[in-house]
Every structure is written in structure tokens, then in C-alpha cells.
Amino acid sequence: MLSIINISKSFKQRGLVLDNLCLEVENGETIAIMGPSGSGKTTLMNIIGSLDKPDTGEILFKGVTISNFSEDESADYRNLNIGFVFQEHLLLPYLTVSENIHLPLLASTHSQDELSLREKYLNELMKKTGIYDLKDKYPFRISGGESQRVSLVRALTNKPSILLADEPTGSLDAKNAENLGELLLDMNREFGITIILATHSSDLAKKMLKILHLEEGKLSV
Ligand SMILES: Nc1ncnc2c1ncn2[C@@H]1O[C@H](COP(=O)(O)OP(=O)(O)OP(=O)(O)O)[C@@H](O)[C@H]1O
Ligand SMILES: [Mg+2]
Numbered sequence: 001m002l003s004i005i006n007i008s009k010s011f012k013q014r015g016l017v018l019d020n021l022c023l024e025v026e027n028g029e030t031i032a033i034m035g036p037s038g039s040g041k042t043t044l045m046n047i048i049g050s051l052d053k054p055d056t057g058e059i060l061f062k063g064v065t066i067s068n069f070s071e072d073e074s075a076d077y078r079n080l081n082i083g084f085v086f087q088e089h090l091l092l093p094y095l096t097v098s099e100n101i102h103l104p105l106l107a108s109t110h111s112q113d114e115l116s117l118r119e120k121y122l123n124e125l126m127k128k129t130g131i132y133d134l135k136d137k138y139p140f141r142i143s144g145g146e147s148q149r150v151s152l153v154r155a156l157t158n159k160p161s162i163l164l165a166d167e168p169t170g171s172l173d174a175k176n177a178e179n180l181g182e183l184l185l186d187m188n189r190e191f192g193i194t195i196i197l198a199t200h201s202s203d204l205a206k207k208m209l210k211i212l213h214l215e216e217g218k219l220s221v
Helices: 041-048 071-081 097-107 112-128 144-156 174-191 202-206
Strands: 002-011 015-025 030-034 056-061 082-085 162-166 194-198 210-215 218-220
Touching (some): 002 041, 015 041, 015 218, 030 202, 041 162, 041 194, 071 097, 082 144, 097 112, 144 174, 162 174, 174 194, 174 202
Parallel strands (some): 030 194, 030 210, 082 162
Antiparallel strands (some): 002 015
16 A cells, blocks of 8 residues: 655754665554664654655555655645644644544535534544543543543544554553553554554554564664
């Protein structure tokens, strides 16, 4: 589904971060990317999510080259195909849980029928992740673990084919981290969503089918 072919990326002060890196991702796979701080995990995730571009190399998504997309094309690609979960949940403080979760729907137009299907899907997801009863609360009234589950549901609102999770359990205690890891797997099993996650936690990484190590700009098993 995703082919990353010989991509390199460097930053001025830092020099080469990704060095001719290659990765093939199959539909429905679960991949953990581990590696020291500063090794380029976030940089790689940003490039896969088309938030950033490689200096050289090519990225194909379902056979289409996305690495030379314009800003608008990149935004469409993200809205249609990618869900993001970050270490910090980034919920908008002046919107309720439910409003935060519905926000991604505004990025595209949907028929009335599709909107009611989405409504059912989101209610189901909120119940499955145990946040349904929080839907009318504002983010400052819910816990960190709950916020992270809200951001997971929000990442799934547009039914992405790839979920990119950058250190998603970094701000959670052990129990909440375990819980979020299991939810990620549930989403993979139930919706076939492909998961690529960057983490320092070997417990979380072990839940994924494949563990890759990023070091000196390259990925290895
Ligand atoms: N926009 C940027 N401008 C300049 N340097 C950057 C930029 N983004 C990342 N870097 C540098 O690139 C390197 C890789 O950063 P990156 O955030 O990808 O690492 P990481 O593996 O995600 O680290 P961590 O585990 O701490 O999250 C670092 O040395 C960082 O300082
Ligand atoms: Mg990072």
C-alpha cells in the first residue's frame, strides 16, 4: 500500500537524518518504529503523513506518487487517508469531546446519508473506547488517558487507511498505556487499519507485528 523508496532528509544544523531509507508497508500491517531520541522517527512519520517532504526519494501510496504533491494535494491526501495521534493529544480546549471528534468531518463534504452513517460509527467508536459518557465534557475536565482515547477516535473519524501514532503513550501511566495499545490493536483487527507507530516503549512496540529500528538514517529489523 505504501512504498517508501530511497528517501533522504537533512536539516541545516543537524545534517542527514534519513539516509536513503526504504520501507514497504502492506495494507493492514502493524509496524513499530523504535530508535534513539533524535534518530528521525518523527521526521519519518511527518513525511509519511505528508506534513513534510523528503529532499530526495519517492513515496507511493496505492501506486500514486505523493512526495511531489502540492500543499492542497497533500492536505487532501491527509484528510482522506491518514489519521494522526501524537504524544500530546492536542484537543481543542473550547470544543467538547464530541465536537473535537466531529471536527475532521468539516474538512470534506458528505451527503446526509453518509453523515448519519458517520454519526453511528462515531458513537460506536466512543462506546468501544469508553469515552461515550464524556462526550459533552470539555477537554480540561477529562484525564490524560481519556484525552488520548478521544484523540484516537478523532484520528479515526475520517476512516483513514493508515494510522500514524507518534509516541502515543508517552504521556500516559502504565495502565493507560497498556489500554491504549490494546485499543490500537482492536482498531487494526476491526477496521483493518494499518498502524505505524513510533515509540520508546518496548511493551507497546511488542504489540505490533513488525518492529523496525531507526538508526543512522536507516531502518533495520
Ligand atoms: N524542522 C526541523 N528543523 C531542524 N532540525 C530538525 C527539525 N525537525 C527535526 N530536526 C532534527 O532532526 C533530528 C531528528 O528529529 P526527530 O524529531 O525526527 O527525532 P525522533 O527520533 O522523533 O526523536 P524523539 O525520540 O526524541 O522523538 C533531530 O536532531 C532534530 O533536532
Ligand atoms: Mg519524535
